[in-house]
Amino acid sequence: MxxxxxxxxxxxxxxxxxxxxxxxxxxxxxxxxxxxxxxxxxxxxxxxxxxxxxxxxMGLGWEPWSVDGSGLRVAGTCTLAELVAGPGALGAPAGDRSGAPGPYRGLGIVGECVSALSLSAKVARTATVGGNLALGLPAGSMVGLFVALDARAVVWTPDGGSRELPVADLVTGAGRVDLAPGELLREVRVPCLALGARTVFRRASLTPTGRTAAMVTGRALPDGAGSDSAGPGGDGPGRVLLVMTASTPVPHAQLVRAGDHDALDHWIDSVDVAGGWYEDTHGTADWRAAMTRRLAHEALDELGGGA
Ligand SMILES: Cc1cc2nc3c(=O)[nH]c(=O)nc-3n(C[C@H](O)[C@H](O)[C@H](O)COP(=O)(O)OP(=O)(O)OC[C@H]3O[C@@H](n4cnc5c(N)ncnc54)[C@H](O)[C@@H]3O)c2cc1C
Structure with missing residues (x-):
């Protein structure tokens, strides 16, 4: 055919x-x-x-993305190019995340997260957000993006209903997702609070244009705010949410107090216990662990710096 x-x-x-x-x-x-x-x-x-x-x-003709008082919605059929040109453009320019706070500052990492995929511009004009999430590949950078933004996935179920889950829970293993046969990823929803937060992006690969082998994304939390997807760590002032993907089969997210590098090391050490480090031709497990540690400390420094 x-x-x-x-x-x-x-x-x-x-x-x-x-x-x-x-x-x-x-x-x-x-x-x-x-x-x-x-x-x-x-x-x-x-x-x-x-x-x-x-x-x-693609024949469904869904609006690729929209933003209103409840936050940002990105359709499963939104292409990666549309994501960059739309929500990505609303965010602060990459490298200028400490600039004037705005309602969409958190989206400053959209362009970098799309660039983390080893796609040509032509493929990016075709590949969709839903396809990237549904594949559940460790290097699927839409996972790291939307977990950092505390997004929830809306899934259409075959019986005509729908269900929601945190994007953090969508990927259950390398190339495995929590989607039953016939379930369709309709959209992801990013809450307003995350849209205006400071965010961070770091990545490493064996070669400059190679597949992403370690990626750390994150978001600064307002004083006293928590996060559905963060796991243990508690609320409190000066906390940041850090997310590691690409170096692990499933995303790991954690709240860390600003400047608490010991707690960060402790969390990274625990990855060995909780599922281990991913390994393939794009990087050994040890190298990915070392890169992730370096990137995560950089990310903590950047987000812990205030502003
Ligand atoms: C040159 C090249 C480089 C690539 N680099 C990367 C990379 O660095 N990292 C990475 O993760 N991937 C990479 N990919 C894989 C893939 O192209 C991307 O993940 C892309 O985002 C998939 O989106 P798509 O819309 O093309 O998916 P499709 O090919 O259309 O579908 C992929 C899977 O998702 C399912 N699916 C699609 N949409 C939905 C939906 N809305 N709900 C439920 N299921 C759905 C499909 O049934 C299929 O199983 C690469 C591919 C190419 C060709």
Missing amino acids: RSTRGDLRSMDLDIDTVRVARTRADCALRPGEAFLGGGTFLYSEPVRPGVTGLVDL
């Missing part, structure tokens, strides 16, 4: 059908079907065993 989509027109995939979804009812998967976002992963890998058809989500 040949795709009819512009960027994918010349690519062939060994499947029988491609249906374009226009309504929610069209999103009910038939036996053998899988969702198609941008197709940048699906069209670059062998067809998963048992998949005989695709349901193209």
Whole structure:
């Protein structure tokens, strides 16, 4: 079956059908079907065993993103290029996160998180936020972005209902996510409070354009505020939320008091116990652990600096 989509027109995939979804009812998967976002992963890998058809989500025509009094919403079909051009542009320019506080300062890390993916501009115009999250790859930088922003994922369930979960809980292992068959990632929601917070981004890879092997994102918390996704650590003044991804199979998020580098070391040491460090051709476990530690201390210094 040949795709009819512009960027994918010349690519062939060994499947029988491609249906374009226009309504929610069209999103009910038939036996053998899988969702198609941008197709940048699906069209670059062998067809998963048992998949005989695709349901193209881009026909749903969802607004890519919107912002209102309750925060930011990003549709599962929002492309990475749309994310950068929209919410990314609302945030402070990269490298200027200590500039004038604004309602969207937290979005200053959007561009860097998208750049952390080893994608060409052409692929970024096609790849979607939902596809990146649904893959649950350790190097899926949308996970680190949205966990740092305390986002929740809205999932459409096949029975016509929906459920919400913190993005922090979405990835359950390398390439494994908490999505049952037929569940569709509708959108992610970022609360207002996180939009205006100071945020931080650090990454490391074996080569400058290589796949991200360690990534640390984070957000400064206002005095006395907590975070759903942070786990133990408590509330209190001068705390920051730090998130490590890419070097571990699942995201790890923790509240740390500003300047408390001993507590940060203690948390990083605990990763060995809680699931360990990820290892593949893009970096050994030991190297990723060392890089993560360095990046996390830098991130703590940056966010702990106030302003
Ligand atoms: C050159 C290249 C470099 C890449 N580099 C990286 C990288 O550095 N890090 C990384 O993580 N990935 C990388 N990828 C993998 C992938 O392209 C990206 O993760 C991309 O964001 C996937 O989005 P997509 O819309 O193209 O997904 P698709 O290929 O359309 O789908 C991917 C998976 O997600 C499912 N899916 C899609 N949308 C939804 C939804 N809304 N709800 C539920 N399930 C859904 C699909 O059924 C499929 O299983 C790369 C791919 C290429 C081709």
